[in-house]
Structures are given as C-alpha cells and as structure tokens.
Amino acid sequence: MQPVLEASGLAKRYGQLEAVRGIDFSVEPGEVFALIGPNGAGKTTTLRMVATILTPSAGELQVCGIDARKEPARVRERIAYLPEEAGVYKNLTGIAYLRFAAALFADDARERDAMVERGAEVSGLGERLRDKVGTYSKGMTRKLLLARAVMVRPDLAILDEPTSGLDVLNALEVRELVRGLAREGMAVLLSSHNMLEVEFLSDRVGIIANGRILASGTAEELKRAHGARNLEEVFARVATGGGAE
Amino acid sequence: MNRFVALLKKELAELVTVQALLPFVIVVIAFGGLGQLMSSVVPEREATVPVALVDRDGGAYAHAFAAALGQAGLKVVAVQPDEPQAAMRRAETLALVEIPKGFSAGIDAGQPQRVATWVKVRGFSFLGNEHGTRLLAAVESANAAVAAAVAQKHAPGTAPAVMQRPVVPEQHVIVGERSAQASVEQVLGFVTQQTTFIPVVLFIVIMFSSQMVASAVATEKESKTLETLLSCPVSRASIVSAKMLAAGLVALVGAAAYMLGMRQYMAGIEGGLRAGMEASAAPEAALQALGLRLDAADYVLLGLTLFAGILVALSIAVVLGAFAESARSAQALLTPLVVMMLVPYMLSLFLDLQALPGGVRTAVMAIPFTHVFLAGPALFMGDTRAVWFGIAYQAAWAVAFIAVAARVYASDRILTMRLGRRR
Incomplete structure (x- = not known):
C-alpha cells in the first residue's frame, strides 16, 4: 500500500540555522505517527513543511503520491492542519467559522453542509456554536479547531499538540476521536509533549532532536530497545544523547 | 469563485464590527452637528453688525457717510467722543468709526480726509471676526456715497458713476484654447x-x-x-x-x-x-x-x-x-x-x-x-x-x-x- 506521507532527506534551513537536517519517515493510511522531541527540535517546522506552508530546503516530500514541493496546491486538497497555537476569527460564530472552513474545501453546497454538520457534531459544542468564538474558553476553541480539521475527512491530518489547553475529560474525548478517525482510514501525523498521549494514540513514534530523527518505531519497540519502562524514559535517554540508535 | 466569496465574506465579517463602524457614525453625526451649528450661528450675526460712530464733524458729508454705513448693513450707534475702547464698551460694539473734525470742509477744499476705524479682534477665526470685514466693506460703499455727494455739489452735470469709477475693468480669462x-x-x-x-x-x-x-x-x-x-x-x-x-x-x-x-x-x-x-x-x-x-x-x-x-x-x-x-x-x-x-x-x-x-x-x-x-x-x-x-x-x-x-x-x-x- 502506498504511504499517505513519505519524507526522505527532508531539510529546512533558515539562513544559518538548520532547523531540520534531512529526516526520513512515512505514515501509512490509518496510521498515527507521532513526532516527539524537546523544544526547538524541529517538530513544528517538519509539520509546517508537510502542511505546505513552509518550503523544504532539501529532500523529498510526497503526500498521497503528490510531490508537495512541486504541487503544494494539490496536496492542500488532501490534508488538514491544526497548528499548536492556532487561533480563530473572533468575530465569527462557531458555526460560521465551520461554514467558512468547509467552503474552502467543498466543491458544492451539499458537500459543504455535510462537512459543517459533521464538524458541529465532532466539536460537541451544541448551542454554543451560535455564539461568537471570541466568547469561547481555550478548550472550546481547541475543540472547534479540531472539528474544523477533521470535518473535511482529510487523507492526512497534521495535528500539532492536539490536546493542548484541554482538561482531562476533553483531552480523553479528543484522543478517542483521533483514534476512531484513524480506524476509519485517516492517517495522522502529530506532535505532542504528552508522552501518555503519544503512547495511547500513536502506532509509531519518531524521536526528534536538533533537527534529526534519532529513533523511531512502535512505543513497545522503543521501550525494549532502550530498556525503558515507559516512553518518557526512552525520550529522556534518546533526547539527551544517552541511547541513540 | 465560491472559495473566494467565502474568503471575502470572512474578511468583511472581521472588518465590519461595531468598534469599526462607530468612528464612521460619530464622524457623520459630528460633522452634521457642526454644519447645523454653523448655519444657525452665521446668519444670526450677519443680520446686523453694530458699529459705534464718533462724529466730530457733523457736516453734510459726515451725515452722508454715516447714512451710507447704515444702508450697508451696519447698525450705527452714535457715541460721544471718547477714548476708542471706552466708546466701544459703552456702545457695546466690536468696531468703531471716527469721522474727524473738519471732514466736510476738508473735502470741499479738495483734500482727501482720513476716517479712522477700530476693530476689536475676537479670536482668530474668520467667522469670529466677520464684523471687521463687514465694516471695511461698508466704509468702501460709504466712500462711494460721499463721492456721489461731492460730484453732485461740485459738478452737477456729470454722471456720479463716472466720477466715482471712470474705468471699469472687463476681465477675460483663457483656459486652454477657450476664453x-x-x-x-x-x-x-x-x-x-x-x-x-x-x-x-x-x-x-x-x-x-x-x-x-x-x-x-x-x-x-x-x-x-x-x-x-x-x-x-x-x-x-x-x-x-x-x-x-x-x-x-x-x-x-x-x-x-x-x-x-x-x-x-x-x-x-x-x-x-x-x-x-x-x-x-x-x-x-x-x-x-x-x-x-x-x-x-x-x-x-x-x-x-x-x-x-x-x-x-x-x-x-x-x-x-x-x-x-x-x-x-x-x-x-x-x-x-x-x-x-x-x-x-x-x-x-x-x-x-x-x-x-x-x-x-x-x-x-x-x-x-x-x-x-x-x-x-x-x-x-x-x-x-x-x-x-x-x-x-x-x-x-x-x-x-x-x-x-x-x-x-x-x-x-x-x-x-x-x-x-x-x-
């Protein structure tokens, strides 16, 4: 089966700074791949390159077999991106925001309405969707944004810290949602600082530091390889240079 | 096209807010109010401009001069000779005209006479000092009235208009090729x-x-x-x-x-x-x-x-x-x-x-x-x-x-x- 996402030798340079130094990874349909790493490791830059909002300085990047460097516009039809600190248009109501986002993906009004209906359901915001987003709590905003990302049924969802700002119950709900969508065939590339979340959600994990993927595999494989009890220990050993593969 | 419309609607929703519209509304109301104020204030002052008149001469030409000032839209308040500021205070005016002694006799003797005017500057706006410009205009027409009186007395056969203004300029303007x-x-x-x-x-x-x-x-x-x-x-x-x-x-x-x-x-x-x-x-x-x-x-x-x-x-x-x-x-x-x-x-x-x-x-x-x-x-x-x-x-x-x-x-x-x- 063709991977939904395939990156090889992917690199990004900002002037003198090498943010990502030639990384290789792939995500299969229905698979959740998590990138974990310390702050400034290159996670967000990688996610932004996959989301086609940053152009790679070098390497190959294919999404659904489309060259993201040559045809970013076509890639955007297949992906949905949720940035870590994403904001919303505060003067729009929740439902107007979903309708706006759906109109950018849908080909006709029927498709748009179906997307909005799905987004409203996924968000779980009920009547509050009629209120302006400016009145929402951080958690409500995050759920709206996540609903916006998945309502379009993308082939690949790129989620940067999907549960950031959510309380325990909401975070749990979101994780169940992401797992459910993956079961339906949606590929997920996510980054998170929450190791519990990563262990629960992801099929495979890539540990990134200084712009390089230092280790990758399933959570079980990584724990075994590094003689660790949990992913946090693996992360600490790999990220500090104590146990790179 | 639909996607562009969605973007445009979103942009407009973000721009058109109460906070954004309020300045426009305030401007319209404020300017409208100012306009009302202007139209109500200006004519009120325009009706009569009171001017104090000190006539030290009392001759025929002085009378003609004072009468012409009244016809030119000034409300002439005759006052006794005094220091100008005190006279204006007494007459409650912002302007004063003083006709000197020997005014009429001097004109008859063929000597141009000086008429002194005092204008109190009230603020520095044009509308606030309209009394000054109105007074000057009235003095000009009063001058013409005195000239007519002089012409009538000394050259009865001559048309007064010719005596006052023998040359009338006829102005032509050329813009591009047209005139x-x-x-x-x-x-x-x-x-x-x-x-x-x-x-x-x-x-x-x-x-x-x-x-x-x-x-x-x-x-x-x-x-x-x-x-x-x-x-x-x-x-x-x-x-x-x-x-x-x-x-x-x-x-x-x-x-x-x-x-x-x-x-x-x-x-x-x-x-x-x-x-x-x-x-x-x-x-x-x-x-x-x-x-x-x-x-x-x-x-x-x-x-x-x-x-x-x-x-x-x-x-x-x-x-x-x-x-x-x-x-x-x-x-x-x-x-x-x-x-x-x-x-x-x-x-x-x-x-x-x-x-x-x-x-x-x-x-x-x-x-x-x-x-x-x-x-x-x-x-x-x-x-x-x-x-x-x-x-x-x-x-x-x-x-x-x-x-x-x-x-x-x-x-x-x-x-x-x-x-x-x-x-």
Whole structure:
C-alpha cells in the first residue's frame, strides 16, 4: 500500500540555522505517527513543511503520491492542519467559522453542509456554536479547531499538540476521536509533549532532536530497545544523547 | 469563485464590527452637528453688525457717510467722543468709526480726509471676526456715497458713476484654447471648490483601506489564524485579493460616510455665507464657455484614477502588512505609504505640481499618488491624456506590488518575515 506521507532527506534551513537536517519517515493510511522531541527540535517546522506552508530546503516530500514541493496546491486538497497555537476569527460564530472552513474545501453546497454538520457534531459544542468564538474558553476553541480539521475527512491530518489547553475529560474525548478517525482510514501525523498521549494514540513514534530523527518505531519497540519502562524514559535517554540508535 | 466569496465574506465579517463602524457614525453625526451649528450661528450675526460712530464733524458729508454705513448693513450707534475702547464698551460694539473734525470742509477744499476705524479682534477665526470685514466693506460703499455727494455739489452735470469709477475693468480669462468673460479669481475659486474633495476622499480612503488591509494581515499572524488558512486549498492570490477587496469596500463606505458628513458641514457654512460666495462665483455661462464643466466621461476617468490610487495603496499595504508581527506594528509599517501620499497632497495644496523645478518635479511625479491629485485639474484643462497616463502609471505600480505580494504570500516569507528580528 502506498504511504499517505513519505519524507526522505527532508531539510529546512533558515539562513544559518538548520532547523531540520534531512529526516526520513512515512505514515501509512490509518496510521498515527507521532513526532516527539524537546523544544526547538524541529517538530513544528517538519509539520509546517508537510502542511505546505513552509518550503523544504532539501529532500523529498510526497503526500498521497503528490510531490508537495512541486504541487503544494494539490496536496492542500488532501490534508488538514491544526497548528499548536492556532487561533480563530473572533468575530465569527462557531458555526460560521465551520461554514467558512468547509467552503474552502467543498466543491458544492451539499458537500459543504455535510462537512459543517459533521464538524458541529465532532466539536460537541451544541448551542454554543451560535455564539461568537471570541466568547469561547481555550478548550472550546481547541475543540472547534479540531472539528474544523477533521470535518473535511482529510487523507492526512497534521495535528500539532492536539490536546493542548484541554482538561482531562476533553483531552480523553479528543484522543478517542483521533483514534476512531484513524480506524476509519485517516492517517495522522502529530506532535505532542504528552508522552501518555503519544503512547495511547500513536502506532509509531519518531524521536526528534536538533533537527534529526534519532529513533523511531512502535512505543513497545522503543521501550525494549532502550530498556525503558515507559516512553518518557526512552525520550529522556534518546533526547539527551544517552541511547541513540 | 465560491472559495473566494467565502474568503471575502470572512474578511468583511472581521472588518465590519461595531468598534469599526462607530468612528464612521460619530464622524457623520459630528460633522452634521457642526454644519447645523454653523448655519444657525452665521446668519444670526450677519443680520446686523453694530458699529459705534464718533462724529466730530457733523457736516453734510459726515451725515452722508454715516447714512451710507447704515444702508450697508451696519447698525450705527452714535457715541460721544471718547477714548476708542471706552466708546466701544459703552456702545457695546466690536468696531468703531471716527469721522474727524473738519471732514466736510476738508473735502470741499479738495483734500482727501482720513476716517479712522477700530476693530476689536475676537479670536482668530474668520467667522469670529466677520464684523471687521463687514465694516471695511461698508466704509468702501460709504466712500462711494460721499463721492456721489461731492460730484453732485461740485459738478452737477456729470454722471456720479463716472466720477466715482471712470474705468471699469472687463476681465477675460483663457483656459486652454477657450476664453470667456470672468476673473482669474472666479475661475480658480470654482475649480478649487470642485476639486478640493478629491484629495480629501483619496486621503481618507487610502489611509483607511491600507490600514485595514495591513492590520488584517498582521492580525492573521498575531492571532495565529494565518497558518491554518495557508494550509487550506485556496490560492494565495485569492487570500490576498479577498483582503484587498474587503478593505477597499469598507474604506469606500467609510469615505462615503465622511463625504456625507463633510457635505453637511460645508452646506452649513455655505448657507451662512451664501451672499459672499455668490459675489465671487463665476457666471455659469463663463464656466460653460471655458469648458469647466465635468461631463460623465470626465467623472468616469476621475473614478478610474481614484480606483487605481486605492489599488496601489492596497497592494503596497498588503506587502508591508506581511512584515508586521501585530496589528499595532502594522500601523507603524505604513509610514512609507503615508509619506508617499502626504508629499503630493501637501504640495498640491499650495503649488502647481507641474511648475516645480525639473528634478523635484520628476521625483514628485514618480510618486503614484501624485497623479490622483493632478487628475481633477487636468480634466478641467481638458488634458485627458495626462489623466490616462496617470491611470496607466498607477496601474503599473499596482501590478508590480500585487506581483510582489503574490510572491511573498506564496513563499515562507509570509510566516518568517519580520522587521528587525531573525528567526
């Protein structure tokens, strides 16, 4: 089966700074791949390159077999991106925001309405969707944004810290949602600082530091390889240079 | 197209808020109120201007002089000779006329006489000191009345008009190839009156729209909505043009509101000063003969020029906005645009831009907005070629900056570009 996402030798340079130094990874349909790493490791830059909002300085990047460097516009039809600190248009109501986002993906009004209906359901915001987003709590905003990302049924969802700002119950709900969508065939590339979340959600994990993927595999494989009890220990050993593969 | 409409609706929803609309409403109400105030205050003062009169002569010419002052619309209050300020206080006037002793005898002896006037300056506004200008005008007509009385006494057979003003100038003006009977002041007054609104509208529309579009871009960056938007299947050109169109539309509505308010204000002033305005107005026939009437085609050209100017401003602002990290810093980044507009605006208020010395003229003409300020006068001169050139020149600027904007928005720079800081 063709991977939904395939990156090889992917690199990004900002002037003198090498943010990502030639990384290789792939995500299969229905698979959740998590990138974990310390702050400034290159996670967000990688996610932004996959989301086609940053152009790679070098390497190959294919999404659904489309060259993201040559045809970013076509890639955007297949992906949905949720940035870590994403904001919303505060003067729009929740439902107007979903309708706006759906109109950018849908080909006709029927498709748009179906997307909005799905987004409203996924968000779980009920009547509050009629209120302006400016009145929402951080958690409500995050759920709206996540609903916006998945309502379009993308082939690949790129989620940067999907549960950031959510309380325990909401975070749990979101994780169940992401797992459910993956079961339906949606590929997920996510980054998170929450190791519990990563262990629960992801099929495979890539540990990134200084712009390089230092280790990758399933959570079980990584724990075994590094003689660790949990992913946090693996992360600490790999990220500090104590146990790179 | 549907995606563009969705973007445009979103931009308008973000721009048209109560906070954004409030200034427009306040301006319309405030200007309207000012206009009302002007029209109510001015005629009240216009009816009678009280003037104290000290007549130290008491002769026939002094009587003729005083009577003529009354006929010229002054309320003459005769007072006993005193120190001028004390006399004005007593008579409760802001002006005083003093006819000297021996006034009538001196005139009969063939010696011009001096009549002293005192005017108390009240504030430094034109309307506040109208009593001064009214007094001067009345003294002039009283002078003519005395001349008529002198003529009647010393040269009974001569027509008084010839004695007073034997030479009457008949003024002709040539504009382009056409000529008509009118004075240069009349023509200038008319053209200025007709074209003053152009720089005002331009200035308001351009400032509003460029601030809005730069803020819209900066706000997207600041509130972290830009990343999401850029990852959506919609072209960067659509994102940029939706922002420009929304800002342009809102700015036009804003300009209309300002114009409405300004009209009410001007109508208020004109209502009060109608008499004065009519005296200096050029006769309609002369304006027609000189071709100083703008027809529909001229207004289309004027509209196109304004549109081109707005487009230039928006395209520059959308690029400048990309440098901003926040809505506040976006305002500061617009300084080059403000300067580009202020230079021709300020110069055009006082100078003929076409008559500037060579190098300065080239520099000023290189500024795209200069051509908007020149369009009105050029149309009055019948120089449509210059107007078309201005439109084409501005269009070239707009195309160049839209191309730059498209490049910036299609690249990483939109996320990584910041002034004074490197990632």
